[in-house]
Amino acid sequence: MRCRPWSPLQATPPPARSPLGPAPRGRGLVARRAVPAGAPLLAVEAWNALAVSDEPGGRGGGAYGARALADWQAVHGSLPPLLEQYLLSDSNWFTRLVAWLLHVSRHGGGIWPLYRSLLPPGHESLMHFLPEEREELQSRELEALAAKERASILSLHESIFSGSSGDLSALALAAGPEDTLWAASMVNSRCFADEVGGEALSLVVPCADLANHDSSPNAGYRLDADAGAFLLVATRDVAAGEEVTISYLGTNPTKPNDLMLKDHGFVIPGNTNDRLPFSAGDDVQSRALGVPPVPRELDAALLLAAAKGLAASGGSSSGGDAAAAVGRLQAAARSLQPFCRRGGGGGGGDGGAAEAEARAAAQRRTVDALLQQCAAMRAGFATTAETDEALLAGAAAAGAGPAELSPRVRAAVASRLERKRLLAAAEALLSAYAGKL
Numbered sequence: 001m002r003c004r005p006w007s008p009l010q011a012t013p014p015p016a017r018s019p020l021g022p023a024p025r026g027r028g029l030v031a032r033r034a035v036p037a038g039a040p041l042l043a044v045e046a047w048n049a050l051a052v053s054d055e056p057g058g059r060g061g062g063a064y065g066a067r068a069l070a071d072w073q074a075v076h077g078s079l080p081p082l083l084e085q086y087l088l089s090d091s092n093w094f095t096r097l098v099a100w101l102l103h104v105s106r107h108g109g110g111i112w113p114l115y116r117s118l119l120p121p122g123h124e125s126l127m128h129f130l131p132e133e134r135e136e137l138q139s140r141e142l143e144a145l146a147a148k149e150r151a152s153i154l155s156l157h158e159s160i161f162s163g164s165s166g167d168l169s170a171l172a173l174a175a176g177p178e179d180t181l182w183a184a185s186m187v188n189s190r191c192f193a194d195e196v197g198g199e200a201l202s203l204v205v206p207c208a209d210l211a212n213h214d215s216s217p218n219a220g221y222r223l224d225a226d227a228g229a230f231l232l233v234a235t236r237d238v239a240a241g242e243e244v245t246i247s248y249l250g251t252n253p254t255k256p257n258d259l260m261l262k263d264h265g266f267v268i269p270g271n272t273n274d275r276l277p278f279s280a281g282d283d284v285q286s287r288a289l290g291v292p293p294v295p296r297e298l299d300a301a302l303l304l305a306a307a308k309g310l311a312a313s314g315g316s317s318s319g320g321d322a323a324a325a326v327g328r329l330q331a332a333a334r335s336l337q338p339f340c341r342r343g344g345g346g347g348g349g350d351g352g353a354a355e356a357e358a359r360a361a362a363q364r365r366t367v368d369a370l371l372q373q374c375a376a377m378r379a380g381f382a383t384t385a386e387t388d389e390a391l392l393a394g395a396a397a398a399g400a401g402p403a404e405l406s407p408r409v410r411a412a413v414a415s416r417l418e419r420k421r422l423l424a425a426a427e428a429l430l431s432a433y434a435g436k437l
């Protein structure tokens with residue numbers, strides 16, 4: 001592929017596959033020279049991207065998508081008419097991009113064989129998890145999500161690509177379900193979303209798609225239709241040799257880790273969008289499970305003060321870096337928010353000492369009930385955080401498991417460890433809260 005000559009980026013070499021590596025992100029983009037904030041880091045010609053209109057019949061009438069498809073064919077050659085028709089149809093954008101990626105992977109000339117060879121052969125997103133790998137997630141919900149995701153892609157394979165019955169079967173785009181699963185995870189984990197003149201677009205952009213995620217990224221991206229290029233732009237000064245990162249939360253800033261794992265195959269340490277599944281014990285399901293009702297007695301201001309105090313003292317006892325620990329405290333505090341007293345909560349002052357003591361006692365009962373739920377969640381995990389940490393560090397003690405983890409098991413262990421660390425943050429927060437009463 002041809003990136004603009006002034007592009008100051010290079011792709012890092014493929015990483016050594018070692019589980020001992022310090023939280024490796026894999027390959028990425030690295031700035032070859034310093035780039036000031038606001039300046040472009042990389043420009044990929046628009047005709048080198050696979051761009052589809054999310055809703056060809058919607059806003060913008062699919063005009064940019066149709067033009068992009070025509071431009072692409074002018075450069076890379078005509079697509080089979082059945083595929084061209086399908087790419088312009090109102091089938092969902094995801095399936096259209098999967099079809100296009102499968103086509104260029106099998107039949108594309110020019111840059112596409114090189115691009116195909118750069119794409120990873122396997123992936124850690126949930127649709128690839130086999131039943132024995134799903135168990136490593138230590139979460140019934142995630143296991144169910146993984147099974148559902150896989151079933152939905154396999155059914156898409158049958159209805160669109162399968163040799164016997166699919167809408168596009170005549171094109172022989174996928175040799176089997178594994179091809180469709182691969183292309184689906186590539187689109188899920190690598191595609192960009194943007195809009196031109198109100199027309200929502202989804203794009204696979206070779207080269208730009210090598211940028212890894214960071215929660216405090218140093219780059220943003222945009223499709224510049226006038227310049228005919230997809231740009232990565234520095235959002236702050238980037239030093240020579242620094243990794244160039246973007247946020248994968250661009251289209252869904254509220255994405256929790258379960259969905260990160262579903263789409264991207266990794267979790268964000270200290271993802272503030274995560275929530276612990278505390279129960280108020282007042283719904284039918286909780287009553288059936290015997291979860292005692294939890295009165296909403298916490299004081300929002302006190303909860304915030306407890307969280308701030310813990311954050312100032314270096315986060316909770318959970319592992320990982322300081323920013324992640326603060327993120328977990330925020331996520332824990334938000335998980336506890338529903339247990340705060342409505343209408344300001346107050347509780348201070350004019351009712352006398354007896355009333356204040358009654359209020360404190362009510363809060364302690366709420367804290368105790370929530371700590372009990374934490375203990376129940378902890379008991380539901382088959383391993384401890386320490387075991388997971390040792391597994392990820394590759395220092396598996398005798399009987400703790402194999403020193404080498406497959407990429408998917410590694411992703412599963414990272415995901416369950418992150419949930420345990422969030423739980424530890426919630427426990428620390430509840431204890432700090434109780435200490436303030």
Ligand SMILES: C[S@@+](CC[C@H](N)C(=O)[O-])C[C@H]1O[C@@H](n2cnc3c(N)ncnc32)[C@H](O)[C@@H]1O
Nearest residue numbers: 025026027189190209210211212213264265266
């Ligand atoms: C768009 S690609 C980025 C380039 C990728 N590293 C590669 O070698 O092709 C997205 C994939 O990179 C990996 N990745 C990106 N950011 C990551 C992060 N912060 N932590 C762990 N893995 C990350 C995940 O496997 C993800 O599905």
